[in-house]
Amino acid sequence: MKFNSKSKALVAALVVALLLLPFITDALFGRGWVRIVDFAMLYIMLALGLNIVVGYAGLLDLGYIAFFAVGAYCYALAGSPHLALAFPMMFPDGVHLSFLIVLPLAALLAGGFGVLLGAPTLRLRGDYLAIVTLGFGEIIRIFLNNLNSPVNLTNGPQGISRIDPVSVANVRLSATQNVLGIEFPSVHLYFYLFLAFTALVIFASRRLERSRIGRAWMAIREDEIAASAMGINTRNLKLLAFAMGAMFGGASGALFAGFQGFVSPESFSLMESIMVLCMVVLGGMGNISGVILGGVLLAILPEVLRHIVVPLQQSLFGKTLIDPESLRMLLFGTALIVMMLYRPAGLLPSRVRRRELDSDEVPESIGRNQA
Amino acid sequence: MMVETTLLKLSSVGKQFGGLSALSDVSLHIRRGEIYGLIGPNGAGKTTLFNVITGLYQPSVGEFQFNGQGYQACKPHVLARAGIARTFQNIRLFANLTALENVMIGRHVRTRAGVLGALLRNRATRNEERAVVERARELLRYVGIEKPAQTLAKHLSYGEQRRLEIARALATDPLLLALDEPAAGMNATETASLKSLLQTIRDSGITVLLIEHDVKLIMGLCDRVAVLDYGKKIAEGIPEEVRKNPDVIAAYLGASHD
Amino acid sequence: MEIFLQQIINGLVQGSVYALVALGYTMVYGILGLINFAHGEVVMIGAMLALSSLTVLLGLSVPPLLALLFSIILAMAGCMALGYTIERIAYRPLRHAPRLAPLITAIGVSIVLQNLAMMIWGREYHSFPQLIVNATHSLGGAVINDIQIIIFILALLIMAGLMAVVHRTRLGRAMRAVAENQHAAQLMGVDINRVISLTFMLGSALAAIAGLMVSANYGLAHYYMGFVLGLKAFTAAVLGGIGNLRGAMLGGLLLGLIESLGAGYIGDITGGFFGSNYQDVFAFLVLIVVLVFRPSGLLGERLAERA
Incomplete structure (x- = not known):
């Protein structure tokens, strides 16, 4: 089934809207919000990566942000003067590898960590993976915080700064660029970069979902014993899902480091892992549009809380009783519970459900070309 | 028995859980192209044997040969690749x-x-x-x-789910289709149509191993039958013989828990 | 040698607290096959409740021991109510749901408890009031103080008590029956829901005491203390063989020793590369090593590999 003209027009409109989004946001809310949108895109990438692990293969990864951290620090070390401190003889100016080299490197490194962590735990029950990943998230943070001595690898709690900005084809995204008389500020440029990567992640997710591998993942999620009786090597496929999720996380981390120009351990707390998990659960596990919706909602929510809850409390009580940060986490925790109890499939009904309701749809959708 | 006609051969297979012996010294062989039935009272070890053959349990002692290849402790997915497909007693x-x-x-x-x-x-x-x-x-x-x-x-309805499980198992191109109580919970009409489906499958060249509670179905369908009781094989042969076997009658009369 | 003895003492004291918390994980796991992620937060709530009550009572010039007794009872009651509520709200409705569901609600409960605690008690560290003159004793070159002695002995007594409950009482028998086979237990007339609720409450009561012990030992309590403690206690439970009560106790003590000796000697072992600030890493390494080489734990019989 090919796109009909109506859906073609819809897609075109969506693309135009997305391309204009930074300008519209800038005009309506100010440049600070473009930055927020950029971060939202990063979160969506992360959530889509976690969705492969949790949504497709049904593996609960509670330390997902650790892979993000691995990617971010990989980029930070390979693209900043920092290593000059630790190895002045080897790298007198630090290391400054190109973004296009570091990005796959970061993804592979994170994937490698995923394999290291997954191999011993994935043959066990799912709960063990959950707790091991939880521990891993903490351990990574301990290492990041303490590996500043005797060799200063991570610069400890201060983090690594002066990270090279991303530059693509000699265009530095950290500076305002002028194209055809239109000014593109840095945050706009990063938006387009992230948009491209998000599109790539969505594309990869969709293709995986509708493939032999994706079906095997879902079989494992539904019933591991039956899956293995059907000839699926559950351990290898779980490891594959886990490593792929980790790779997506690592790549997002590298983008994050380049965008922010600075990384420190506090960006990679357990709460961040929980937030990404929330995005996946809220939107709908295993459902790409649901996960995107979840990502958008939850990435914007803290900003909304900050801009509404604080002034509201100020005007009602004259002071801030509940800080927006803990209110946000409280909402996340409650959302996890409520969603699991009352709407385990998430806010958006899944593809299969929809297809089941719409019996007219041609079932050959499996071979269909996806945009 | 000529070797090449044998698809599955168990040699003195035993399985223990803790101190309990669920299977002991079970030897049997299934020939290519037959429907082989496995019956026995509740708790006789039918499903245990079934799980050993399909790799869900590792046998404590003994080994089995499938399609000329020996297996001792093997993961389910390896056996599925080798050509053993199964369904589950409580549909999975x-x-x-x-x-x-x-x-x-x-x-x-x-x-x-x-x-x-x-x-x-x-x-x-x-x-x-x-x-x-x-x-x-x-x-x-x-x-x-x-x-x-x-x-x-x-x-799907219950009957449809049972059929879907069979279709899913057939999709693995099995040499041996192992069915764990496929008629459980079915009414007479459904059972009859299941019976003809299984005959069609056998006629297409796939060997069928059948665990069943419904003795009538087994007797009317199977080429050969083995009877388990307390983890031991007490009889094996064509249905008419087995039906008359005094040990079998005793086992069913003495130990019927249904 | 003094360092060695000192680390042994510290390890045993810390380990006895891990053991109490590990028992909570292991009891619930034994009965429901579920990791109660929120258990660490129950410990934290117990510590906070006890601390608040102590502060108030001492402020009213209630005699210290009376204040302590009342605070323990209050913390235990509060935690039991909490444990009961958690099970009712977050786990019971999902008993037949896919595995992932109760794990996610458990995480949700943890987050909620942690942030509620932060709202109530703030982000700051609370110091534990001094109740007794905490005399230190010399023991072959190492020192041990009264609080440590009390913690260790009390923990052992409580564990002995728990074993008596599990093996000598009707409730204990029902618990073991449910752990063995829920369906069969139900057929034999055991009220499964009641047993599960009571198990959660029992585990939470132990958690309350453990919380109090931790904050007494370190002189501090904090809204975030439950997370790492829970992780370690879980590791202890896995080390001993999750689902096995004796295993949880053994695992707790062992983990305490490993951690303490590890932190004491890591500098020497790695030539000063890693310092004692890596103490928290040991528990995690133990967890990984156990899962790789002996997933059923030291005393566990049943293989953990089960879908």
Whole structure:
């Protein structure tokens, strides 16, 4: 089934809207919000990566942000003067590898960590993976915080700064660029970069979902014993899902480091892992549009809380009783519970459900070309 | 017995759980192209034996040969690849996937596309995928549930779920189809049509191993039957013989817990 | 040698607290096959409740021991109510749901408890009031103080008490029956829901005491203390063989020793590369090593590999 003209027009409109989004946001809310949108895109990438692990293969990864951290620090070390401190003889100016080299490197490194962590735990029950990943998230943070001595690898709690900005084809995204008389500020440029990567992640997710591998993942999620009786090597496929999720996380981390120009351990707390998990659960596990919706909602929510809850409390009580940060986490925790109890499939009904309701749809959708 | 006609041969297989012996010294062989029935009172070790053959349990002692190859401790997916497919006593479908997808997953072991194929969706992958869908539809038709192909497995009727499990197992191109109480919970009409389905499957050249509670079904369908009691094989042979075997009669009269 | 003895003492004291918390994980796991992620937060709530009550009572010039007794009872009651509520709200409705569901609600409960605690008690560290003159004793070159002695002995007594409950009482028998086979237990007339609720309450009561012990030992309590403690206690439970009560106790003590000796000697072992600030890493390494080489734990019989 090919796109009909109506859906073609819809897609075109969506693309135009997305391309204009930074300008519209800038005009309506100010440049600070473009930055927020950029971060939202990063979160969506992360959530889509976690969705492969949790949504497709049904593996609960509670330390997902650790892979993000691995990617971010990989980029930070390979693209900043920092290593000059630790190895002045080897790298007198630090290391400054190109973004296009570091990005796959970061993804592979994170994937490698995923394999290291997954191999011993994935043959066990799912709960063990959950707790091991939880521990891993903490351990990574301990290492990041303490590996500043005797060799200063991570610069400890201060983090690594002066990270090279991303530059693509000699265009530095950290500076305002002028194209055809239109000014593109840095945050706009990063938006387009992230948009491209998000599109790539969505594309990869969709293709995986509708493939032999994706079906095997879902079989494992539904019933591991039956899956293995059907000839699926559950351990290898779980490891594959886990490593792929980790790779997506690592790549997002590298983008994050380049965008922010600075990384420190506090960006990679357990709460961040929980937030990404929330995005996946809220939107709908295993459902790409649901996960995107979840990502958008939850990435914007803290900003909304900050801009509404604080002034509201100020005007009602004259002071801030509940800080927006803990209110946000409280909402996340409650959302996890409520969603699991009352709407385990998430806010958006899944593809299969929809297809089941719409019996007219041609079932050959499996071979269909996806945009 | 000529070796090449034997598909599955168990030699003194035993299985212990803690100190309990669920199977002891069970030897039997299943010939190619037959329907082989396994009966016995509740708790006789039928499902344990079944789980050993399909790799869900590792035998404590003994080994079995399948299709000329010896196996001792083996993962289910290896045995599935070798050609043993199974269904489960308490249906284990992929509940939130459609009937078609359930059967497509059965094709996993006979297809090859990996991550790269999935991402690039090259010609080989597309062709394979098309073949998978085609074969899955064919199998749904074969077991008689073509219509609800796009229905989630959990929303199918009980009889349809049983059939879907058979279709999914057949999708792995098995040499041996092992069915764990496929008629459980079925009414007379459903059982009759299941019986003819199993005969069709056998006639297509697939060997069938059947565990059943319904002795009448077993006797009317199987070429040969083995009887288990307290983890031991107490009789084996054609149904008429087994039916008259005094040990079998004693086991059923003495130990019937139904 | 003094360092060695000192680390042994510290390890045993810390380990006895891990053991109490590990028992909570293991009891619930034994009965429901579920990791109660929120258990660490129950410990934290117990510590906070006890601390608040102590502060108030001492402020009213209630005699210290009376204040302590009342605070323990209050913390235990509060935690039991909490444990009961958690099970009712977050786990019971999902008993037949896919595995992932109760794990996610458990995480949700943890987050909620942690942030509620932060709202109530703030982000700052609370110091534990001094109740007794905490005399230190010399023991072959190492020192041990009264609080440590009390913690260790009390923990052992409580564990002995728990074993008596599990093996000598009707409730204990029902618990073991449910752990063995829920369906069969139900057929034999055991009220499964009641047993499960009571198990959660029992585990939470132990958690309350453990929380009090931790904050007494370190002189501090904090809204975030439950997370790492829970992780370690879980590791202890896995080390001993999750689902096995004796295993949890053994695992707790062992983990305490490993951690303490590890932290004491890591500098020497790695030539000063890693310092004692890596103490928290040991528990995690133990967890990984156990899962790789002996997933059923030291005393576990049943293989953990089960879908």
